Amino acid sequence: MPEAVIEVEALGKTYRTSVKQPGFRGTLRHYFRRQYREIEAVRSVSFRVERGEVVGFLGANGAGKTTTLKMLTGLVHPSVGRARVAGHEPFRRERGFLERITLVMGNKQQLLWDLPALETLRINAAIYRIDEATARARIDELSALLEIRDKLREPVRKLSLGERMKCELLAALLHQPEVLFLDEPTLGLDVNAQDSIRNFLREYNRRHRATIVLTSHYMADITALCERVLLIHRGALIYDGELRGILERFAPYREVDLTLDAAVADETLEGFGELASRKGRNARLIVRREDLTRTLQRLLRELPVSDLAVKDPPIEQIVGRLFREGSLGGGAPAGSAAR
Amino acid sequence: MSPGAAFLRKLRAFSSTGVALFSEYRAELLLWSLAGVIPLIMMGVWREASATGAFPLDPTEFTRYFLAVFFVRQATIVWVIWDFETHVVSGTLSPLLLQPTNPAFRFVVWHLTERLARAPFALAVLGIWLLLFPDAAFLPRLGDVCLAALGIAASFATRFMIQYAFAMVGFWSERASSLEELWFLVYVFLSGVIAPLDVYPEGVRTVAAFTPFPYFVYFPVQLLLGREENVLRGFAVLAVWWVLGYALYRVLWRRGLRHYSAMGA
Numbered sequence: 262m263p264e265a266v267i268e269v270e271a272l273g274k275t276y277r278t279s280v281k282q283p284g285f286r287g288t289l290r291h292y293f294r295r296q297y298r299e300i301e302a303v304r305s306v307s308f309r310v311e312r313g314e315v316v317g318f319l320g321a322n323g324a325g326k327t328t329t330l331k332m333l334t335g336l337v338h339p340s341v342g343r344a345r346v347a348g349h350e351p352f353r354r355e356r357g358f359l360e361r362i363t364l365v366m367g368n369k370q371q372l373l374w375d376l377p378a379l380e381t382l383r384i385n386a387a388i389y390r391i392d393e394a395t396a397r398a399r400i401d402e403l404s405a406l407l408e409i410r411d412k413l414r415e416p417v418r419k420l421s422l423g424e425r426m427k428c429e430l431l432a433a434l435l436h437q438p439e440v441l442f443l444d445e446p447t448l449g450l451d452v453n454a455q456d457s458i459r460n461f462l463r464e465y466n467r468r469h470r471a472t473i474v475l476t477s478h479y480m481a482d483i484t485a486l487c488e489r490v491l492l493i494h495r496g497a498l499i500y501d502g503e504l505r506g507i508l509e510r511f512a513p514y515r516e517v518d519l520t521l522d523a524a525v526a527d528e529t530l531e532g533f534g535e536l537a538s539r540k541g542r543n544a545r546l547i548v549r550r551e552d553l554t555r556t557l558q559r560l561l562r563e564l565p566v567s568d569l570a571v572k573d574p575p576i577e578q579i580v581g582r583l584f585r586e587g588s589l590g591g592g593a594p595a596g597s598a599a600r
Numbered sequence: 601m602s603p604g605a606a607f608l609r610k611l612r613a614f615s616s617t618g619v620a621l622f623s624e625y626r627a628e629l630l631l632w633s634l635a636g637v638i639p640l641i642m643m644g645v646w647r648e649a650s651a652t653g654a655f656p657l658d659p660t661e662f663t664r665y666f667l668a669v670f671f672v673r674q675a676t677i678v679w680v681i682w683d684f685e686t687h688v689v690s691g692t693l694s695p696l697l698l699q700p701t702n703p704a705f706r707f708v709v710w711h712l713t714e715r716l717a718r719a720p721f722a723l724a725v726l727g728i729w730l731l732l733f734p735d736a737a738f739l740p741r742l743g744d745v746c747l748a749a750l751g752i753a754a755s756f757a758t759r760f761m762i763q764y765a766f767a768m769v770g771f772w773s774e775r776a777s778s779l780e781e782l783w784f785l786v787y788v789f790l791s792g793v794i795a796p797l798d799v800y801p802e803g804v805r806t807v808a809a810f811t812p813f814p815y816f817v818y819f820p821v822q823l824l825l826g827r828e829e830n831v832l833r834g835f836a837v838l839a840v841w842w843v844l845g846y847a848l849y850r851v852l853w854r855r856g857l858r859h860y861s862a863m864g865a
Contacts (some may be wrong), residue, residue: 276861331861336694338858354857359700371695373617375624380617387613388701390606 266440266472267310267333272342273496274303274328302328304496305342310474312439315466317487317504318476321584325496326476330442333474334364347440360389363438367448370429372417378428379413382435389436396435403431406461423454430458434465441465443475447482459485480576494583504576512579515553517546519560520568533560547574614706618713626717633721636677639669640729642794656798663736665796667729668821673793674722675715676756676816680707681780684767688860689774697857704764711760744826751820754838759816761845768849771856786811792818812841 280298281291290296303325310316320326331337333344335351335358344351349358372381379400386396404410407427412420417428426446434441443462447455463486466473477483483490484504492500492507500507517534521542530536533556534548548556553571560566601609622629643666647659657665684707687693696703730737740748763780770776788794790804790813797805797818808814815838822828 331694334698336697337861354697356700359698362698364694364698366691366694369691369694371692373621376617376620380620384613384617385699387606387610388699390601390609392601 264312265309266312266314266347267308267474268345269309269329269333270307270343272303272306272329272332272344273301273340274325274332274337275340276300276302301496303332303339303493306493306496306498307342308491308498308501310472312472313466313470314489315462315473315475315487317483317490318474318493319483319490319580320476320493324493324584326493327444329493330364330444330474330476334362334442335359336364360436361438362440362442363433363436364442364444365429365433365446367426367445370417370425371432372425372428374418375416377414378417378420378432381417381428381432382413385432385435391436399435399437400431403434406464407431408457423450423457426450426454426458427461430461437469439469439471441471441473441475443473443477445477446475447477447479455479455481462486480580484576492580492583507576507579508573511583512550512574514547514549514574516572516574517548517553517557517560518568518570518572519544519546519564519566522565522567525564529564533564610701610705611709614709615713618710619717621710622714622717629714629718630721632677633674633718633725636670636673636722637725639666639673639793640725642666642669643729646795657796660735662796663733664738664825665821667726667733667736668824669793669817670729671722671726672752672755672817672820672824674718675752676759676820678711678756678760678763680711680760681763681767681770681777683707684764685770685774685776688770688776693860697860707764708760711756740824741826744824747828747831748820748824751823751834754835754842755816755820758812758838758842758845761842761849762812765845765849765852768852768856771852771859787813787816790814791816792821812837815841 277297277299279291280296281287306325306329318326318329328337332339333346333351335354338352347358347361349355349361351358372378382396382400385391386393391399400413401410404413407430409424409427409431412424412428413431417425420428430446441462446462447458450458459482462473462475465471466486473486475482475486488503490500490502490504490507491498500510516537519530521544524542525544527536527539530539530544530546534546534552537545537547539545546556557569557571560569643663646655646657646662646666649655650657650659650662655662684693684703687696687703693703696706762783766779766783767776769779790797790808790811792814797808797814800808815834819828819834819838823831823834828834
């Protein structure tokens with residue numbers, strides 16, 4: 262069996278949070294008789310990640326992705342279940358564990374705001390006991406890969422968001438961690454900066470065979486980096502497998518692109534499926550998967566079709582729809598899809 | 601790398617970064633130093649009062665006392681609870697918790713380096729006051745200076761430890777600094793910042809002796825002025841309070857980490 266770097270078994274986290282009704286009466290009641298409710302942020306999540314894998318963690322806001330990452334990095338104590346990362350129980354926060362992992366949060370920074378990033382790097386080198394020559398070599402290598410060599414001597418507050426994020430990555434990777442947890446690493450960055458960070462992560466993974474667990478709202482991050490995705494919904498893991506498998510499981514329709522030899526009325530086309538777009542003799546139809554074969558036969562038989570192509574809808578569209586609707590419709594029941 | 605060498609390297613890295621950081625805040629440091637002139641204002645009040653009434657100290661002694669208070673206060677100021685609170689509330693405590701070093705190390709070293717950056721401003725303020733009250737100038741004995749240095753170090757260590765223990769309440773409350781504000785009220789009254797304990801009624805002095813407050817300011821000041829009679833007891837009391845602060849910190853730290861939900865992170 263390949264070496265598992267992350268092993269998670271029935272992991273769960275329940276938070277207790279106070280509830281306040283609006284208005285003055287609500288405030289008074291909240292002051293004298295505070296009420297609480299329990300929120301099950303993560304429910305019995307189990308999975309394994311092998312060395313060198315790049316895994317995308319997908320889910321809507323509040324689905325439980327970040328809480329899971331916090332548990333895997335030892336920041337949050339799980340309510341139930343167990344987790345082992347790089348051979349350690351995260352919450353014990355042993356030196357050996359902390360030296361082998363890193364967590365990069367797109368919305369939080371470890372860099373000292375008023376000083377150049379090099380100052381933070383010096384501190385990190387000392388904390389992780391990296392000798393000066395090695396630290397210098399790593400800073401050279403990583404800053405070249407990230408294309409920020411000339412930015413390390415400028416105060417962090419003067420850097421652009423993209424440059425800051427790159428410096429954050431450099432600071433987080435100086436100790437050459439084996440396991441990288443990245444929570445929205447491209448949040449708020451422009452397209453070029455996003456692309457540059459994706460390329461860097463791909464290269465870092467290739468060079469160091471690092472294991473990467475990544476959450477992102479940008480599907481481009483996931484499609485560019487991850488072969489495998491974990492889909493989390495309302496705290497439960499509902500899918501664990503290849504990115505393409507999401508289409509099979511959660512896309513109940515296909516797109517059919519048609520080129521017609523002669524004019525056909527919209528009403529006629531709508532008899533074959535949902536007409537998504539129409540441009541002259543080109544049309545796009547949305548057809549339910551179970552009707553696809555029959556519909557294709559009918560189209561070829563009944564219409565003057567000169568060209569026809571069947572496509573999957575974009576993965577972004579599927580995942581976006583899954584999260585927007587807040588329900589998985591005909592998808593597999595929670596847990597059953599996990600491999 | 602041996603643990604000792606690793607520790608020294610870490611100390612060096614944090615110290616030099618701390619100096620760089622506080623050099624960036626020179627204007628703020630000047631203002632903070634000026635904000636610490638309460639003892640010098642109180643000096644004016646007590647000089648005037650002692651010139652007209654019967655007090656255990658004469659105007660010159662009052663002046664020396666408050667100049668020493670100003671100096672001790674500048675050397676023992678602690679603000680860690682506000683720093684820690686900001687880190688908890690903003691979620692930036694998480695990156696610190698993920699590093700294989702206790703965040704306390706960073707806070708301690710940066711408090712100490714801040715002293716270095718603050719020193720020129722504090723000495724300038726002290727110099728100006730000595731120019732205004734030349735009769736208060738005195739040369740302390742070397743032995744008193746050494747004892748006072750130890751007293752100041754012990755005072756800072758204890759005050760830091762207790763405030764850091766209070767800071768751990770930040771794991772549960774977003775306004776842990778309110779605790780320090782309450783503590784500071786008693787501190788101002790009983791530590792000797794607004795008046796030497798000699799002028800307090802006997803009952804207040806007796807009660808104060810059971811608290812750490814007089815040992816934070818009054819004790820090191822008395823050491824510097826060569827007037828402390830019970831040196832060992834002062835250090836012993838500070839040590840006991842340091843241990844109590846440390847024990848409280850350990851308990852709250854362990855429980856707090858379990859409770860921490862990495863706010864906003």
